[in-house]
Amino acid sequence: MENMARHRIIGFDREMMSFTDWLTDAQAKTSIFSISGIGGIGKTTLLLQMARTARQFSVRSLWLDGRGGLTTLGSFLASLEMSLATEYGRTRDRDAALLSYIASELSLVPTVLLIDNCEEIERLEGWLFSSFLPELKSARVLFVCASRNGLPLQWQTNPEWKSRLRRFPLRLFTREEVYDYLGSSGLPVELQREIAQKTDGHPLSLALTVDMLFSESAEERDVWREVPAVLSAEFLREAASPNLYRALTALSLLPAADEALLNRLLDKPLEGADYYQLTALSFVRDTMDGISLHQVVARILREDFARRTPEQFEAVRHRAFVLLAERFHSVDHRMQMRLSAHILELYREFLPSAHAYANFSSSLKPGEQKPFQLEDLPDLQRFMKASILGSDWQSELVEPADYPALLDGIAARFPEGIFVVRDEKGRPLAFCAGLWLHALSMPLLERYAPGCRQMLGEEAFSLHELPLEAADTIFVLLSAVNSEHSLYRPEELGALLMQQWLVHMTRGLRGILAAADPQLNALLSVLGFQACGKVTGFAGIELTTWELDFRQSAFDQWIQRIIRQTETAAAQPALPRENDHRLSIERNEMKQMLERLFELDKLEELPVMRRFCWSGMQVRATIQEILADTHQAGPLTAMEKEILIAGYLRKDRNKSELAASFHMSRATFYRHMRLAEQHLAYVLGDRLRQAEGDSL
Template sequence: MESISTEKNEIARRQVIGFSREMNSLEQWVADPSGDLRLFSVSGIGGIGKTTLLTEMFRRAKQASLLVLWLDGQSELTTSGAFLSSLEMSLQNEYGRFRDPDVPLLPYLVAELSKQRSVLVMDNCERLDLIESWLLSSFLPRLKDAEVLLVIASRNGLPVKWRTNPLLDGRIQTFPLKLFSREEIHEYLRDSGLEEAVQKEIAQKTEGLPLLLAMIVDLQRSREGDVREIPSMLSAEFLKEVASPSLFQALTVLSLLPAADQPAIDNLLDDPITASGYFELGKLSFIRSTPYGLSLHHVVARLLREEHARRNPSQFRRQRLHVFKLLAEQFRLADKRRQMQIAAHVLELYREFLPAAHAYADFSSTLKPQEHSPYRAEDLPDLQRFLGWSISNSDWQSELVDPREYHELLETIATDHPEGIFVVRDPGGTPVAFCAGFWLHAGTMPLLDRYAPRLSSILGEDSSGLRLLPAEAADTICVLLAAVNIRHPLYRPEELGALLMRQWLIFMTRGFKGINITADPNLNSLFSLMGFKESGRIKPEGPEDTGGLTQWELDFRQAAFEEWVQKVIRQTGPADDAPNMPMPGAGQDLSVPIDGKTVKRILERLYDTEQLERIPSVRALHLPAAALQKNVLDLLMAEPPAYPLTKLEQQILRESFVRKEWNKNELAARFHMSRTTFYRHSRTALEHFAHVLSRLV
């Protein structure tokens, strides 16, 4: 029996954080007078704290005067004989109990464990399968009425065979361990002896993996070793699970992808993995299956990427570029939810190129964007409070609106048009940041005139069209207010600013256009760095308004996600790092602005060559109107339709602009869609047709 005293002493030097749910369950079992056989299944990736939890449970059970035995699965669960011998030696060494030579080993151990409330703590149980049949058929049935608790820790948890066994029905509690929250990270750091500034930096740049946090703190305390070596050290720890060099190469590739099936992984490997190799990948503790293939735990993925970039920087950049092009192609074909996931992953892949020292946004933080959660009425008091603090600091807000009306404007948006509020929440669901404005359509334009009367002058000819646009067709939002919780005890304002910007951008990649207007030089610089396009200026209104206002736009309605990413990276990164080569299927001359809006104008004037030639984008093509008309009609009738245009989208465009026999409501009914769904399909059809037409001309 291997002693755990050394390991326990090592862990005791570290503060034990978290585990309240797990320890409460232990206390409840200890206090339950009708206690019977129970199993706790503790699972999680390497470094998540399984051994720490088991050591704490061992200590608490000892304090409660229970009989407590520790087994190491790596050496003591290989055979039933080794398991029983280890229990016997533990009883001898820890409790001075010896078996009479005439008593068989198994009945003796069952009797000893049944005499009093007992706990068996079993760590490193990855190979429990070696003796699980014997445990389930011969050992555990003898203890079914005994007050015995088995605490079993493994990376992947107990197999299905255990969870479906009739004997154990209702006796198993599962404890999948999670990363530390930001609050738990600060709690861990509080007694570390490190300076407060160092603690804040560590909290900002670690992702809650206990082992990673402990290693960084130890290195900072000792000032021996280089923190930059940690990804390599932890990568080696994770790769203990990997059985072959080929799987290691596949993991390196998978660290660059949000999720991938076997063909996608093979596409980035010199030597493709086998079907059995792909199956083995799926069994690793830090990999989960998704509808899109295997996905690596985000902390493990980041550490493997950092190690890859350090070990072979040129290969890392080449593979990252290849992945970017692959994801750009997937983005065009993905549904809206998947597009948001791809956008989030690409921003993470290229996070090093995003601003790390800006007055409003620090993207070096490891805060991870959450799933988008809509505004709720109970959020308003928090948002009004953030807004009040922001006003007092004179930051984030649009000078288009009178500051005295900020609170009223937010109340109006929340009451009449809550879809215009974008909320960012912490992992517990509490708001930490927001931005708010109006989706531009017939119902909101009068409110925009009321609160931001100068905007109409900058919207130009689009303003009249927006005043007739139904709400369900709106695809442009004008942001007027934004604020973060600048008094949050755990997150710095710049972190929250970056998180707000990232999550809003990810949301907008679903095919929307955003407008922001400001005179704040810090916001002007941020919008420029983040790939916004300057689209107009509003002159100063009076002597006190000296700077004027700049309008910034970001337009994802034409599925130009990859071009936006290229622009952001090229502004801040070395030329050889920027993914600036043509994307798959993107052969168009970007100097000729053919987008969904242009295609709509072309289709509306398709049979009027004189009107057709007056469209600025058509003039820029240097193509006779008659030739353009023929090309468009050929594309509308082509069988099969040119990629990425689908047959349904082709039919929608033909019925809407060529045959024109039905109005919008009738068309929606004809295609068995709601009016809102029909508008959405129509916009996508125009975007895809623009993509096809751009390649053709």
């Protein structure tokens, strides 16, 4: 009974409902179900459940296994004949043709034909479509085909059978389903939580972990070491050659990679055919950014790689950090967000797994990112109330009694300052709230957090004059998670909030906050925040001011801090090299150069010009050349070039007229202008590096 309790069938409601509908439909016709998914996700388990259900409904079921050799029509028909004989005592007359006999038998009574491991079925496609399936078109047969990649495209586009085909790609377990599975296991609640965190909803990982914990030698076994090793071996069985094996372990460290990028991470480049073989593996997807590993498979391969050869893993991961940092400014905004998320995923194991505010050992995936909605406010107030009762950090700049009113004020007047992390159904799990700093928001900030003036210093005066559309700094004041959630620990949600907020900030924003809690201060330091001094909060509390600045080129500085923290003796020296800082240009420096582009004497007075030892004439000619070039230069798009030309070279319209000419609001135009300045700074810096290299 204990063993049965540990192997309850869960997570197949949709598939089993469709299967049962077919069994109970007296008018059902011959149909095809295609079950697909990565290794260990439950394809065989689902087929076994379907076989049991068919017996309960007294419907005949036959089982074929592709690993037994279903690559020829003779073996396919022979396997069916054997199943009919051994399972149901049906035998063929000596004079009857095999195909006619099988077609006749399958037409006699409703039949479910379960085919597991049917990866090689494409070899029989022509014969199945031309000779076998037409014989059964008016019968009542359900073909259930399970394979890692699903039935080939020809099945989905065949004019005769595509309307009878249903696809069922299997998914990972939700956290709720994992707890459902573990509920009757008898394992302690805390251990169930740890299992839920570390198995990522992968069914085979979950089953193996539970089995090992119940084994007689459980106390002597390192379950968290053994399970990834077993699963990585299972996944790598698909990779027949050592070259593919090496490529997969390297790919596990990248969000996506084309052949050139993957080869930069390998000591020995792949042969061309090997790269295309990777795309055929069940857990590798071909995307617009290159090939990408299934997230769970990538994690498992990384864990196994790290445990087998830790020094080699650390060296390769370090090279991956450097590669991703190099790529950041040469890709579009969508890919920048993806790179940021992946960098944080690789960095996760360097972050604390046990912390008062965040537990980074769990790799939770948030739901869709949606802006704050007014209907979210009751949930956020409830989270914050529970946080206050638990004495968790909010803001020592604000009187605790004012927290609810402050949150209401932000929601009513400046809702863009609220960042919400949601579950798969769109319900809030956690939030942080602050104010984008500009002339309209500063009075509210100073009303509730008077200590902000000390934090901001002289900048406070200019912020009182800053228009809304130019705001690029968020002052964080409140933060809370759903501490009463039944499925997630508060520390897991805290980690999820911090990770997602960091990714959000890489769009080119600056975040400011202040804290007195030493644990929070230590965590902020590890996350790449910069300490900017001390200020005094309410009741005379001394606070540390923290800043995370992704404006201009600060992402490079942040990722370099990450790289330095992950360096090992085996790793390559971190970039940038000694002279790279001298050859990088900040966005504000680029803006100053553009503003003085036609005043050479003023242009040459800029500190950035003296750093490069360039003449004003050279800089002006190079910038004009970049903007006039019809080819895209790195991250600088054609539209961004037009914006810079209109704003700095022609200078015949004011900002409102420019925004209207590009069919944008002033706020949107300002954001595009800042991004264009940042991208031009990167391209110009790249030209400088090339010029210096040519002169050596």
